[in-house]
Amino acid sequence: MRAMVYRGPYKIRVEEKDVPAIEHPNDAIIRVTLAAICGSDLHLYHGLMPDTRVGHTFGHEFIGIVHEVGSSVQNLKVGDRVMVPFNIYCGSCWYCSRGLYSNCHNVNANATAVGGIYGYSHTTGGYDGGQAEYVRVPFADVGPAKIPDWMSDDDAVLLTDATSTGYFGAQLGDIAEGDTVVVFGAGPVGLVAAQSSWLMGAGRVIVVDHLDYRLEKARDFAHAETLNFAEYDDVVVELKKQTDYLGADVAIECVGAEADGNLLQHVAGAKLKMQGGSPVALNWAIDGVRKGATISVMGAYGPIPNAVKFGDALNKGLTLRMNQAPVKRQWPRLFEHIRNGYLKPSDMVTHRFPLEEISEAYHVFSAKLDGCIKPLIVPGTA
Amino acid sequence: MTSGDIPSAYIREKRTPAPSREELRARIPGWGVDLDPADRPSNPKLLHAPDTGAHWDFPERQPEKWPRERSVEHAFVTPVFGTAQPPKGLSGAIRKLAYARFSEGRLAHWMLLVVGDRVDAVANHLASLATSRPDNPITQTGVKAEFTHGGLRSRRGRVDARHHVLDPLVVGGPWVVTAVVAVRALARAGARVRRR
Numbered sequence: 001m002r003a004m005v006y007r008g009p010y011k012i013r014v015e016e017k018d019v020p021a022i023e024h025p026n027d028a029i030i031r032v033t034l035a036a037i038c039g040s041d042l043h044l045y046h047g048l049m050p051d052t053r054v055g056h057t058f059g060h061e062f063i064g065i066v067h068e069v070g071s072s073v074q075n076l077k078v079g080d081r082v083m084v085p086f087n088i089y090c091g092s093c094w095y096c097s098r099g100l101y102s103n104c105h106n107v108n109a110n111a112t113a114v115g116g117i118y119g120y121s122h123t124t125g126g127y128d129g130g131q132a133e134y135v136r137v138p139f140a141d142v143g144p145a146k147i148p149d150w151m152s153d154d155d156a157v158l159l160t161d162a163t164s165t166g167y168f169g170a171q172l173g174d175i176a177e178g179d180t181v182v183v184f185g186a187g188p189v190g191l192v193a194a195q196s197s198w199l200m201g202a203g204r205v206i207v208v209d210h211l212d213y214r215l216e217k218a219r220d221f222a223h224a225e226t227l228n229f230a231e232y233d234d235v236v237v238e239l240k241k242q243t244d245y246l247g248a249d250v251a252i253e254c255v256g257a258e259a260d261g262n263l264l265q266h267v268a269g270a271k272l273k274m275q276g277g278s279p280v281a282l283n284w285a286i287d288g289v290r291k292g293a294t295i296s297v298m299g300a301y302g303p304i305p306n307a308v309k310f311g312d313a314l315n316k317g318l319t320l321r322m323n324q325a326p327v328k329r330q331w332p333r334l335f336e337h338i339r340n341g342y343l344k345p346s347d348m349v350t351h352r353f354p355l356e357e358i359s360e361a362y363h364v365f366s367a368k369l370d371g372c373i374k375p376l377i378v379p380g381t382a
Numbered sequence: 383m384t385s386g387d388i389p390s391a392y393i394r395e396k397r398t399p400a401p402s403r404e405e406l407r408a409r410i411p412g413w414g415v416d417l418d419p420a421d422r423p424s425n426p427k428l429l430h431a432p433d434t435g436a437h438w439d440f441p442e443r444q445p446e447k448w449p450r451e452r453s454v455e456h457a458f459v460t461p462v463f464g465t466a467q468p469p470k471g472l473s474g475a476i477r478k479l480a481y482a483r484f485s486e487g488r489l490a491h492w493m494l495l496v497v498g499d500r501v502d503a504v505a506n507h508l509a510s511l512a513t514s515r516p517d518n519p520i521t522q523t524g525v526k527a528e529f530t531h532g533g534l535r536s537r538r539g540r541v542d543a544r545h546h547v548l549d550p551l552v553v554g555g556p557w558v559v560t561a562v563v564a565v566r567a568l569a570r571a572g573a574r575v576r577r578r
C-alpha cells in the first residue's frame with residue numbers, strides 16, 4: 001500500500017508499505033477513503049514530539065471502509081463505512097469507564113501521561129496512522145462508529161478530531177450566560193471553539209490570530225469579533241481595554257506549541273526544541289483573562305517543561321482545564337448540532353491533496369499558504 | 383475621571399451588559415442550545431460512561447513479538463500496543479535506555495528520546511544515500527508548493543515571515559554540516575593516501 005512516511009524534521013515522503021495485519025482479536029483493518037492534516041501533526045512534522053521515528057506514518061483524522069475484522073469484533077463488518085475517533089482506547093479501564101477516553105491506560109505502553117493516538121509518535125503508543133491507504137484500528141468494537149447516511153464525508157472526517165476538539169474546548173471553559181470568551185488561534189479547532197461558545201451561551205466572542213484570512217473566517221463563519229495581534233504592541237493590554245479592564249471571563253487556547261508572537265519563545269520552543277513548545281498564546285491567555293477566570297487549553301504541548309507564567313495563574317485564582325479531547329463522547333450531541341445546521345465543519349475545508357502530494361500539503365498547511373485552513377488527503381487518486 | 387467613566391473592573395457590575403437572548407438568537411443560529419450544563423457531553427468530567435462497546439473486563443493480550451519498550455510507570459506492557467517501527471541500531475539502543483532507566487517524570491527520559499530521534503534521522507539520511515531512493519530535501523519538504531500555492535503572495539505583511547527565514551537553516555543546516563564533514567573526511571583520507 002501507499003503511505004505517508006516521516007524522514008526527519010520537515011521531511012516526509014510517500015512509500016510502499018505492507019498492508020497492516022490484525023494483531024489482536026478486536027482489531028480491524030480500515031481502507032482509508034479520506035484523511036486530514038491536523039495542527040497537531042505539525043508538532044510531529046517539526047520534530048517537536050519526542051520518540052517520533054523515521055518511517056512513522058502520521059494521521060489521526062480519517063474515515064474509511066472496513067476491510068478486515070479480528071475474531072472478537074461484533075459491532076462492525078467488512079464493507080461498513082466508518083469514522084474513527086483520533087483516540088485509541090479500550091472502553092474498559094478505570095479511565096474509559098468514566099468517559100476519559102483520551103486517557104485510556106490499556107493502549108499506550110510507552111507512556112502513562114498520555115493515551116493512545118493514531119500516527120502520533122511512539123510517545124502516544126507507536127501506532128501507524130491514517131495518512132495511508134490502510135490502517136490498523138485497535139478495539140474496533142469501541143472507537144469507530146458507522147457514518148450516518150445523511151452525513152457528508154467531509155463532516156465525518158472533521159468530526160474525528162478538529163470539530164469534536166473545538167466543541168470540547170468550549171465545554172472546558174465552563175461558559176456561563178453572557179460571558180465574554182476569547183479564543184486564541186483561528187485554525188479549525190479555534191473556529192469551532194468560537195462557534196461552540198455561542199451554543200453554550202456566550203455574550204461576546206473574540207478570536208485572536210495574526211492571519212487575516214483566518215480572522216475573516218472567524219467573523220463570517222463563527223460570528224466573532226477579531227483581534228489581529230500583529231497590529232498591537234501588547235495584545236494583553238488591548239484585551240484589557242476591550243473588556244473594560246476586566247479581561248475575558250473565559251479563554252480557550254487553540255494554538256499550542258508552534259505559537260508565534262514572541263520571537264524568543266518561538267525560537268527556543270518551536271525551532272531549537274529547548275522547551276516543549278512555545279507557550280506564547282497560553283501566557284497571553286493567563287494574562288488576558290480576568291481574575292477568577294477559567295482557561296481551557298486545547299493547544300498541544302510536548303512533555304518537555306515549558307516557560308508558563310504559573311505565578312500569574314495562581315495569583316489570579318484561575319482555573320486551568322485541559323485534555324486531549326475524548327472524541328466519541330461528543331458525537332451524539334454534535335450529530336444533532338450538525339443536523340440542525342448550527343455547526344458546519346465542512347465549511348472549513350480549503351484544500352484537497354492526493355496522498356502522493358502530501359509533502360506539498362504539509363508545507364502549505366504548515367506555512368499557512370494559499371488561504372489554507374483545513375487540507376484533506378485523498379488516498380488512491382494518484 | 384468622573385464616577386460614570388470608571389471602568390467595570392473597579393465597580394460592582396459590568397457597565398455593558400451582554401446583548402439579550404432574543405438579540406443573540408436572531409444573530410447566531412443555535413445560540414444557547416447548550417446553555418444548560420446538563421446538555422454538555424463532557425459534563426461532569428468523571429461521567430460514568432454508559433456502554434462503550436467493550437465486552438471484556440480486561441482486554442485479551444496482544445502477542446508480544448519482541449521485548450516491547452514500556453514506561454516504567456506502567457505495571458506491565460499494556461494489553462494492546464503499537465508495533466510500528468521497532469527500535470533498532472544506535473537510535474534504538476538510546477530509546478531502550480530512555481525507557482528502561484528513567485520514568486516520564488525525569489527530564490533525562492525525554493532528552494534521551496530527543497537525542498534518539500536526531501540520531502535516527504541522521505542515520506537514515508546517510509543510509510538512504512546507498513539506496514535507489516536517497517532522501518531528497520527538495521521533494522520531501524514540499525517547497526515546490528511555494529511556487530504552486532503562492533509562497534510570496536501568502537506571506538505579504540505577515541509577522542511570522544521573520545522566522546520563516548530560519549526554517550531553511552533548521553532544515554538544511556544538518557545537510558550542510560553532514561556534507562562539510564564528509565568532504566573534509568574524504569579530503570583527509572585522500573591526503574593520507576597521497577602521503578603513502
Ligand SMILES: NC(=O)c1ccc[n+]([C@@H]2O[C@H](COP(=O)([O-])OP(=O)(O)OC[C@H]3O[C@@H](n4cnc5c(N)ncnc54)[C@H](O)[C@@H]3O)[C@@H](O)[C@H]2O)c1
Nearest residue numbers: 039040165185187188189255256259260261299300324325
Ligand atoms: N487537545 C486536543 O485534543 C487537540 C486536538 C486537535 C488539535 N489540538 C491542538 O490544537 C491546536 C490548534 O490546532 P489547529 O488544527 O486549529 O491548528 P492550526 O495550526 O491550523 O491553527 C493554529 C492557529 O494559531 C495561530 N497562532 C499562532 N500563534 C498565535 C498566538 N500567539 N496567538 C493566537 N493565535 C496564534 C496560527 O496563526 C494558526 O492560525 C494545535 O496545537 C493542536 O495540536 C489539540
Ligand SMILES: [Zn+2]
Nearest residue numbers: 038039040161
Ligand atoms: Zn489532531
Ligand SMILES: [Zn+2]
Nearest residue numbers: 090093096104
Ligand atoms: Zn481504556
